[in-house]
Amino acid sequence: xxxxxxxxxxxxxxxxxxVKGLAFNETMIDLDAGEQTAPAxxxxxxxxxxxxxxxxxxxxxxxxxAILEYLDEMHRTPPLLPGDPAGxxxxxxxxxxxAADHHPLIVPRIRSYLRDVLGADEAQRTAWIRHWFGxxxxxxxxxxxxxxxxxxFCHGDALTVADLCLMSHIAGAQGFQVDIAPxxxxxxxxxxxxxxxxxxxxxxxxxxxxxxxx
Amino acid sequence: xxxxxxxxxxxxxxxxxxVKGLAFNETMIDLDAGEQTAPAxxxxxxxxxxxxxxxxxxxxxxxxxAILEYLDEMHRTPPLLPGDPAGxxxxxxxxxxxAADHHPLIVPRIRSYLRDVLGADEAQRTAWIRHWFGxxxxxxxxxxxxxxxxxxFCHGDALTVADLCLMSHIAGAQGFQVDIAPxxxxxxxxxxxxxxxxxxxxxxxxxxxxxxxx
Numbered sequence: 002x003x004x005x006x007x008x009x010x011x012x013x014x015x016x017x018x019x020v021k022g023l024a025f026n027e028t029m030i031d032l033d034a035g036e037q038t039a040p041a042x043x044x045x046x047x048x049x050x051x052x053x054x055x056x057x058x059x060x061x062x063x064x065x066x067a068i069l070e071y072l073d074e075m076h077r078t079p080p081l082l083p084g085d086p087a088g089x090x091x092x093x094x095x096x097x098x099x100a101a102d103h104h105p106l107i108v109p110r111i112r113s114y115l116r117d118v119l120g121a122d123e124a125q126r127t128a129w130i131r132h133w134f135g136x137x138x139x140x141x142x143x144x145x146x147x148x149x150x151x152x153x154f155c156h157g158d159a160l161t162v163a164d165l166c167l168m169s170h171i172a173g174a175q176g177f178q179v180d181i182a183p184x185x186x187x188x189x190x191x192x193x194x195x196x197x198x199x200x201x202x203x204x205x206x207x208x209x210x211x212x213x214x215x
Numbered sequence: 216x217x218x219x220x221x222x223x224x225x226x227x228x229x230x231x232x233x234v235k236g237l238a239f240n241e242t243m244i245d246l247d248a249g250e251q252t253a254p255a256x257x258x259x260x261x262x263x264x265x266x267x268x269x270x271x272x273x274x275x276x277x278x279x280x281a282i283l284e285y286l287d288e289m290h291r292t293p294p295l296l297p298g299d300p301a302g303x304x305x306x307x308x309x310x311x312x313x314a315a316d317h318h319p320l321i322v323p324r325i326r327s328y329l330r331d332v333l334g335a336d337e338a339q340r341t342a343w344i345r346h347w348f349g350x351x352x353x354x355x356x357x358x359x360x361x362x363x364x365x366x367x368f369c370h371g372d373a374l375t376v377a378d379l380c381l382m383s384h385i386a387g388a389q390g391f392q393v394d395i396a397p398x399x400x401x402x403x404x405x406x407x408x409x410x411x412x413x414x415x416x417x418x419x420x421x422x423x424x425x426x427x428x429x
Contacts, residue, residue, distance in 0.1 A: 047357035048312070060301045066280075066315070067307035074300045086288045087274045093281035098262070101280065101315035111320070114346070121333055132328070143261035 002027045003042065003053040006208035007176075009104055009169035010065035011052040015208075016165045017069050019199035021076045029210050032109055066100055069162045081162045092156050095144060095163035099170040103137035107173065127177065134174040141167065142184040151186060153193045160197070168194050172205050216241045217256065217267040220422035221390075223318055223383035224279035225266040229422075230379045231283050233413035235290045243424050246323055280314055283376045295376045306370050309358060309377035313384040317351035321387065341391065348388040355381060356398040365400060367407045374411070382408050386419050 002018075004011030004027045011027075018025050030036045030051050037049040046053045046063055054068050055061045062068050073081045082089050105111070107130045115121040115129060145151045155163035171181065171191050181188050194200045205211060216232075218225030218241045225241075232239050244250045244265050251263040260267045260277055268282050269275045276282050287295045296303050319325070321344045329335040329343060359365045369377035385395065385405050395402050408414045419425055 048354050060304070062304050062308060064308035064311035064315075066311055067304045070307055071300055071304040074303070086285055089288070090274070090276050090281045090285040093284055094276060094278035097278035097280055097315075101278075101311075102319050105316050105319050106325070110350075114343070115333075118342070118346075119329075119333060119335060119339060125333060128332070129328070132332075136324075140262050 002055070003030050003046075004028075004051045004208075005030050005032045006205050006211040006214070008032065008051050008205075009173050010050075010100075012169045012172060012203060012205055013065045013100070013162075013165045014052045014054060014068050014072075015203035016168065016200055017072050017081060017162070019203050020079065020081065020160065020197075021072055023072075023076065027208075029208070031210065066096060066162075066166075069096075069165065073162070079159070081160065081165070083156055083161065088150070088156060091150060092161045092163045095141070095155050096166040098140050098144060099137050099166040102140070103133050103170065104173075106133040131177050131179050134170070134177060134179045137170050138174060138179070138181065138184045138187055141170070142187050145186045145190070151190075154190055160194070164190065164194050167191070168200060176205075216269070217244050217260075218242070218265045218422075219244055219246045220419050220425040220428070222246065222265050222419075223387050224264075224314075226383045226386060226417055226419055227279045227314070227376075227379045228266045228268060228282050228286075229417035230382065230414055231286050231295060231376070233417050234293065234295065234374065234411075235286055237286075237290065241422075243422070245424065280310060280376075280380075283310075283379065287376070293373070295374065295379070297370055297375065302364070302370060305364060306375045306377045309355070309369050310380040312354050312358060313351050313380040316354070317347050317384065318387075320347045345391050345393050348384070348391060348393045351384050352388065352393070352395065352398045352401055355384070356401050359400045359404070365404075368404055374408070378404065378408050381405070382414060390419075 002014065002025050006029060030042055036042060037051065043049050048063055050063065052065060053063050062071060069081065082092055112126050115126050145155060150156055152158040154160050155167060167190060174181065181191065208214060216228065216239050220243060244256055250256060251265065257263050262277055264277065266279060267277050276285060283295065296306055326340050329340050359369060364370055366372040368374050369381060381404060388395065395405065422428060
């Protein structure tokens with residue numbers, strides 16, 4: 002797997018691999034140093050993004066949500082999607098709130114455009130990031146809070162891909178000091194997730210290259 | 216179904232319903248007039264977004280990618296995902312390029328923030344939209360062009376959800392006069408799609424409320 006310590010999408014895949022009990026090596030591509038556009042990596046992944054996962058059978062995949070679905074199809078235990086179609090649809094819709102509607106808004110290429118083309122200064126760029134992390138929390142809370150399908154985790158009492166996407170959103174939000182306390186359901190589910198060693202071992206700040214790591 | 220003529224995500228679901236041969240009614244929520252935040256609609260969908268699909272059995276779904284997966288699970292013929300896990304992963308990864316990485320960048324709430332918070336004028340907002348539509352085309356072409364899995368459509372010679380997401384990106388790009396000619400694989404697949412009546416009947420400009428429609 003090619004990833005980056007801070008990458009939310011890499012974090013999602015790392016958690017899923019841990020939950021499924023699959024061993025993996027992760028090569029860190031330093032997005033801050035622009036390593037994703039270096040010829041060696043760009044030749045493997047023209048989208049110049051992490052994560053890129055290369056499986057032992059040669060299958061090579063990008064896009065974290067596609068990778069999560071693939072892992073769940075190939076390694077059924079423990080399942081990361083519910084057994085019923087309506088439940089799966091609810092979980093996939095929740096992943097969309099964080100991984101599709103909000104995550105793409107705060108990635109490096111967006112920040113570069115805000116700075117280089119729109120002339121946004123650092124305070125404006127930080128406000129942008131904090132705003133969209135907050136919106137993702139607000140919308141997630143709205144979808145979870147009064148739905149009886151919500152349990153100890155986003156969907157019932159078992160971990161699903163929705164929780165992995167929520168956790169990647171939370172890690173980013175906390176990195177920008179966005180307060181989670183106003184979102185009690187999300188706060189509670191976050192605590193459920195952080196009680197799992199498979200999650201904490203995958204946390205961005207516990208990876209090579211993160212501040213305080215080597 | 217609650218949708219809007221111009222909504223890319225509504226367009227995706229409309230195409231899928233047509234392909235599956237499922238009859239539906241669509242109530243248009245005028246996003247330009249802010250009807251998505253009116254109490255009657257917001258009570259049904261706290262995310263205040265379209266599409267919202269309510270099935271005959273009472274299942275109520277948001278998020279177009281989750282709805283497409285659900286439709287494909289409940290109505291198998293014709294399939295909109297390949298039969299093999301690696302093929303499904305490739306198709307899902309392609310959907311991510313357009314529906315997750317780029318579409319969320321150009322929706323009304325982003326344009327409002329650019330205008331109201333960052334003070335971007337109309338020319339800057341249009342340049343933003345055109346830039347990200349172009350990036351989605353460029354990345355899509357890179358993923359499709361030299362991959363032998365690409366056929367008459369994004370994945371082989373049968374329509375998949377990747378094509379539906381590509382078409383929703385194309386319709387938006389064309390609405391902003393983004394030239395598709397520099398992306399020959401995408402141009403060719405777009406023609407394959409537009410030869411299908413199930414696609415053309417779903418096109419934004421053929422819906423109630425669109426310019427020239429009533």
